[in-house]
């Protein structure tokens with residue numbers, strides 16, 4: 330049995346993780362921590378892995394405290410920067426602990442990103458449409474940006490130049506934002522949770538890759554996989570795809 334602590338345990342994601350870990354046959358929850366609870370070797374209660382779904386302002390300090398407590402960490406909280414990644418990487422390597430930070434734990438979204446990068450070298454045109462609930466405060470989504478970056482990198486490596494686009498005027502920005510040259514469009518619609526559509530086109534053909542997340546439950550297989558796979562690693566790993574043998 331893998332002994333798991335959850336930080337941010339009272340939150341929407343944290344409480345879903347507590348239930349998923351409780352239901353997993355190979356794991357048990359040994360510590361529930363939330364705002365106001367100190368993270369110490371004692372409070373993690375012998376956990377091997379901690380899962381952090383707290384808030385962007387505290388997640389890095391939680392991770393440092395968990396490393397100091399001798400626990401490997403799986404992080405879903407957003408708000409990470411290159412600098413905070415570097416600090417955690419250094420600390421985890423020095424301590425011989427492992428940290429996995431995944432901006433997106435939804436298996437469909439992670440695979441869609443991978444498939445999009447695989448397909449990108451074979452298509453002349455590519456665009457990304459991300460669609461979310463109207464409560465989302467940032468646009469475009471981090472996943473859409475990462476998807477476009479991955480495709481742009483694959484296109485460059487394959488020697489593609491600019492995509493065909495005769496647009497000369499676009500006063501309203503209707504062609505979307507550009508991420509490394511790839512147009513990214515954001516839709517905010519009541520009723521949606523999180524969806525992404527990747528359009529790839531050649532003369533006479535189109536490939537559409539689409540992923541829909543209907544519920545927080547969609548993140549749980551990825552979180553549980555992260556818990557299983559973080560054990561035995563050292564240092565910082567960014568992205569669920571890194572532990573998915575893709």
Ligand SMILES: NC(=O)c1ccc[n+]([C@@H]2O[C@H](COP(=O)([O-])OP(=O)(O)OC[C@H]3O[C@@H](n4cnc5c(N)ncnc54)[C@H](O)[C@@H]3O)[C@@H](O)[C@H]2O)c1
Pocket residue numbers: 336337338339340341342343362363364365382383384385387391404405406407408431432433434435548
């Ligand atoms: N990676 C992914 O796939 C993914 C998916 C969904 C959400 N998220 C991210 O997960 C985070 C949490 O989302 P949510 O909807 O559950 O938020 P939430 O506000 O419901 O929960 C956050 C919880 O963290 C707790 N908290 C605050 N300070 C804390 C501290 N110092 N230590 C421990 N806990 C503390 C809060 O009390 C709260 O219970 C957000 O950053 C969100 O963007 C990531």
